[in-house]
Amino acid sequence: MYTRNDIITEERLSELERIREQKREERFAALVPKMGEAAVDEVRKIYKMFTIDMLIWYAGLWEPEIGGFYFSNSARDHEGFLPDLESTSQAVGFITAMCALGDDDKDTYILPWPKRFQEKISNFAYNLQDEDGYFYHPQWGKEISPTRRGRDCGWAWRLIEPLGKKCKYLRPTQRAKQEGTPPPTFPDYLQSTDALREWLSTRDIEHNSYPFGNLINSTGGQFVAAGDEYVKILVDYLNSHNREDNGLWEPQVNYASVNGLMKLGMVYPGLNGATLPHPDKSFESAVAAVVSDEEVTFACQFYNAWAATQACLRSMELEGDKEKAEKYRARLREVAPEMIRVTGEKIALTAVGDGSFAYFTAASGKTCPHSQGAWVALHGVREGDVNGNGCSTRAPLRHMFKAFGVDMPPFFTEEDAEFFFELLDARVPVPKKPNPELEKEKQEV
DSSP states (O other): OOOHHHHSOHHHHHHHHHHHHHHHHHHHHHHHHHHOHHHHHHHHHHHTTOOHHHHHHHHTTEETTTTEEOSBHHHHHBTTOOOOHHHHHHHHHHHHHHTTSOOTTSSOTTTTSOHHHHHHHHHHHHTTBOTTSOBOOTTTOSOOOHHHHHHHHHHHHTTTGGGTOOOSSOOHHHHHHHHSSOOTTSOGGGSOHHHHHHHHHTOOTTTOHHHHHHHHHHHHHHHHHHOHHHHHHHHHHHHHHSOTTTSSSSSSOSHHHHHHHHHHHHHGGGTTTOOOSOHHHHHHHHHHHHTOOSOOOBTHHHHHHHHHHHHHHHHHHHTTOHHHHHHHHHHHHHTHHHHHHHHHHHHHTTBOSSSOBOSBOGGGTOOOOEETTEEOSOTTOOOOBHHHHHHHTHHHHHHHHHHHTSOOOOSSOHHHHHHHHHHHHHOOOOOOBOOTTHHHHHHHO
C-alpha cells in the first residue's frame, strides 16, 4: 500500500501539470470559434486558480471507515462532526465532472468512480435512511430544517439507485405517487390544496424571494408528487407575483433578488414543464447581476447570477423559441470578455490559499459553520468547504459556459483523477481533537 508521500512527489506533480496544461489548451482552442480569443484569454486566467492542490484537499476530506466526505478540514479534525450526504454527493459529482470522467448533469455521476469506492459510498447513504423515507445523520438527528431534509433525500438516492440498487424504503415522493395522496411526512401545506393556498398567502416573496425559492428548490419534487393540482397552485402563485418590469419577484435588481430568480427559475421546468412568465426581463436582470459592482460577500451572489441567466435561456427554449434564446446567447458573446473577467475577479475573492475555495469572501469576515441549519464545521475558521468550493468555482462557470452555448472544459484530467483515487486509497482516519464548541452547540440546539 502506497502512502500519501509516495503518491505526492515532485516528479509526479510536474508530469500531471504538463498533461493538464496540454489538455486545457486543446479545450480552450475549441472555444475560440464561438467565444473569441479575448474571451478565452479571460477563461485561461480563471483556470490558473485551479491547481492540483484542490484535488489533494478534496482527498483529505475522505473518511475511509465510513465511506463519505467531510464538509471541511475543521469538521474532519474535531469531535462532533461526521461525513454527510451533501458533501459526499457534491464531492463525487465534482470529481466526475472536473476530472473529465463524465457528466454530473445526469443523476449517474457515481458510475465513473471505481467500484471499491462506489460500494462504500452507496452503503454509507443506504444506511442513513429512516422508515419515513428520509435520510438522517447521527450527528444531527431528525430535528433538521425542511430544506436540509429535502436536500439530503435528493443527494442520497443519487449515490444508491444509479448503481442498480434500491433504497431501503420508498422515498417520500415515491410513496406519494404510489398511494395517490401526500404522505404524513410531507409538510402541512401539502396535506390539502386549501392548506397550500393558505400557506402561500403568508409568504413574503415580494421582499425576500431567496428563502422561499430555496425551500421550493429543495422540495419541488414533493409538489409534483402531491399531484398536478398542487403544482398548478404553486405555478399560478409564482406567475402572479413575478414582476413585468424586471422579471423578478422583488422591485430591486440586485444579488439578493436575482438569487431568488435563480432558485425559482431552475425549479420551473420541474413543475410539469412550466416556464418563466417574463424571461426577457428576467434575463436582463440576471445579466445585470453578473456584471454588477455590488460588493460580493458570498459565492452564490456570482454563482446564482450565472445560473439565473442560463435558467432564463432554458425557459425560452422550453417555450419553443430556440431562436430567441440563441439571439440572447449571441448578445452575451459580444460582451463575453468583460463578463468573464468580472466573474474571475469575484471567484478569486473566495480563495483560501490551500487550493480550496470558501463560501464567503475573506473580506466579509464570515465563515460557514452551518449548512441549511445543520452544524457542519467549527465557528470562526477561515477554510474551504465542499459546498463553498463547488459554489465558488465549478458552479458559476458551468452555467456561464452553458449560457454561451459551449461545453465547459474540465479543470483537471483523467490522469489527475487516477492520482486522486490513489490518495483516497492511502487515506487513514485522522485522530479527532476535542471540540470546544460541542457542549455549547448542543445547548443551543
